[in-house]
Structures are given as C-alpha cells and as structure tokens.
Amino acid sequence: MLRLVILCLTLFILNLMFGSTSLSVNELIQSPVLWQLRLPTALVCFLSGAVLAQSGFVTQSLFKNSLATPYTLGIASFASLGTIIGMTLGLEWGAVSLLSLVFSLGSVFVLLLAFRIFRYDSLRLLLLGVALSLFSSSLISILQVTTSKMDLALFLTWVMGSVSTVGYDSVFVLLISFIFLMFVSFYYIRPLLLLTVEGDDSYTRGFDPVRVRAIFLFVVSICVGLLVSKLGPIGFVGLIIPHMTMRLVPFRGFSIIMGNLLLGGSFILLADLLNRSFLSEFGLPVGVLITVLGAPTFAVLLWKKSI
C-alpha cells in the first residue's frame, strides 16, 4: 500500500514538473503554467483514474464478471451519446453534462430492468451491454455525419478521451463524483465484498442484494456520466486496474478501495506524463495513450492467467 502511495505521489509531482515547456522549480512555482494548467490537469488525471478504476471494480463485483465495466455495460456509451447530442444542439456545457447524466441513468435503468428479466444472468446482461454500446456508437456516427454544426476537431479530441482542455471546473465536477463514489463504496463495502463471493440468493446476510446493486449502479452512472461529458470516453482503466489491484493489495474493504484509487490515478497520470513529455508535438488526446498502454498490459495479465 505504501508503495502505491509513493508511486502515485511521484507521478503526480513529475506531472507537475514536466511538460511541453521546461521550467526550473523556482520558475515553476511562480508561473501560471503550474497553477492554471498543470495542477488542474494532474488533479483531473488522478481523480478520473480513481473514479474509473473504482467504478470498474464495483461493476465487476456486482456482476461477478471480469468484463463488466461501465464501458462494456454500455453506460459510458450512452453517456457519450447524450454528450454528443448536447454538442450537436450547441448547448452550454452544463446542459451537455445534464444530458449525458440523463442518458447514463437511462442506460442503468434499462440494465437493471433487463437483469431482472434475465433472472440475474450476468452473461446475458453483458451481451445486452455490448448491443447498447454498438447501438449508441452507430447513433453517434449518424449524428456526426448528418449535422454540420459540430466542430469535428473538438469532437475527435473528445471522442478519444482528453485531459488537455480542462480547468478547475472539471476538477470540481470530478471531485464531487469522486467523493460521492468513495462515500457509497465505503458505506456499502461489506455487501459489495460479500456479493463477490455469494450468489443473488444471499438475502439473509443483512442487506438486499438487488437494492445494493441498484444504488451502486446509480452512483456509478452519475460519476461516469459526468466524467464522460467532461473528458470523453476513457476506456480500459476500469477493466484492467481492478485486476491489478486485487493482485497487489489484500482483498479487504479499505485496501482494495485505496488500491483502486491509487493505481487508477497513477495509470492516467503516467499516460498523461508520457503523452506530454514525449508526444507533445502531436497533441494526442491522453485516451489514445491509455489504450496503447492498457491493451498490452491487459494481454500480459491474460497471458499470466491473472484474469
């Protein structure tokens, strides 16, 4: 655990120190580059990584399936669809976020209803999630082609997942979803851990599994909805980080949540650091680098039979 804290702190500080313009420490402290650009970006990286990793852990635990993440379940895709519709209509950012939230909540409603109809079969639910994802992606493509209002460059940066245009308003929004998710995760940690082991028949352990699942999905959809509307769909973190955490820290309430936060945060901080230090001239969105780093890591985990 201590090692993860040190890793995360180091990456955070490195993120503040390095970037496209190199400055000495003294210059940096007085420079607006640090306070107006690098600090909010680093905070957003950490918070989004933490939220995505913990959301992934929650959904994987609730559905007892390593593939169940907000992305594979279609929650993030619906949030994207909402955001894109908002962008197409030329709405203010607040309204865009709201639309993204409404869409992600809508998808959760569909998922919960379907899970009941499917008699709590996770595999069928995941298949439905894939269908939802593909459906919303195709709608996004249609919107993209048929409307002339959308700024294509902005769209492309957003759709790949970017932290380059963020400011303190993003930090604020992410901080709220972070605190919200942490609060619920700690409060319901016993049911969540029990649900990783027991079936949906565990009605005599002092909690209602259906209710706990609905609460968690509701919270995850709010967090992911806000995150997507701000940063775009950043995949893979929710898929791979929980697997790495489970192998690095003991599977207990406090350590598993902290592990997800630190490792998820570190992962996006690292991706952003590499992006800005070595690839700054291309102006790539960080989401691309996350997938470039994430996919091989995932393959290695599979190879080593850790999943």
Next chain:
Amino acid sequence: MIKLQEINAGFDQACLQGISFDLALNQITMLLGTNGVGKTCLLHTIAGVLKPLAGKLEGIHSQVNLRAADLSYCYQTPLQKSLIRVGDYLKLIQPLDKARLDLLCDLFTLNDLLEKPIAKLSGGEKQRVKLVSCLAQKATSMILDEPTTALDPYYVDQLIAVLDKLKKEGLSFLIATHDLSFAIKVGDRFLGLKESKIQFDSNRDELRTHHYLNHLFNKKFVWLENKQGSYVLC
C-alpha cells in the same frame, strides 16, 4: 418460530400450493422430494429471495437488515470465483458468533485454508467454507440446501455432529437433501414434497413403517438397523 400458512410458492407460476408447517426450535426438519419438485423454491421463499405468491409467512423479520438474526440460509449455488481470502470472507458475516466460528473452523479444518483466495479452492473446500459461513451466523433458524454436496464422508459426520450440537442449543433447522442416509441420521421430522403439496409430515419411525420414501421416490428402500440402533438405507 418460523411459521408458514397456506403458502403458494413459485418463480412465476406456483409450483407449490397450500404449504403450511412450522419450524419448532430444537428440531431438525428434513425436506425431501424428487428433482424439480420445488424444494429450493420453497427455501427461497422462506429466505426472502422469492416473494410468496399467496399465504402468510411469520417469524422472519420483513426488514432485510434485521432478517440476519432470524435466519441464515446456505443456498445451493456454489461460492463464486472471488479473489477474497477465506479468512477475510468469514469476517464479513454479521451477526457473527465468534466462538462458534472458531469451533467450526476446527471441525471443518478450515484453519489451513484461511489465507487462500476462494477462487483457488476445490469444490468440496468451497462447500465447507460456505457451510461454516452460514452456520457461524448468529441466527435462530437455519436453512441448508443440499449441505452434503461435494463433502467427504468425514465432513458429513462432522456436519451431523455440529447440527446435533446446535439443535441442542435451541436452534431450528430446515434442510433440503437428496442424501437419504444423512437425512435419516440427523432428521427429527420429515416433510415429503410431491405434486406441489406436502405428502407426509412424519417422524423417523413413521417414515420407516409407512414406507413413505418408497412412494416419494418410486423405489423400494431397505432399512438396515446397525448395532448402534440407527438405520442405514439401501
């Protein structure tokens, strides 16, 4: 005391109709019947997994957070492939009887498994962990669905000893099983389910003399008495 009155139970349509009985303290009740007759369906209904389609269920708190003190349910589904360690899993049980948990860990030799992730356990080991997690919960009644599945004969004997001990401490049990030798060894009362109704409700002697099992399972059973005065079925 858990009391069922004219319960209709089922997933969508009623597979059981007009089920009435109560679970007395200090008693082990065995639920017998062929595959698919609705044993699990009835247990699910009592545990609150399914809502009764009709009838009244008394003696179990309707609030789910208080139900844990009334009832512990060892359902049939095996434990999932979680990476949580056995010891950490058992610590999640609430309300927990710590002294009983220690005793159960000794009887089912779980002490060597406490550091192992559940995903790495064998089928029988998982079943032992599941039984211990259920029996260690401080509840007045316990429902066990096919508890002897995948258990070594040694652990079946340990289970019988534990059930006997807990029964004397005042707990009541409802156990659905196909393991008839286990059933007649440990059961005080036998309920036979057939054609969506309770066909018989008897003690051990009536079960033997009335040949209830022959009718229930369409098979001729022979009851052999051993030197200790208990019976073996074949």
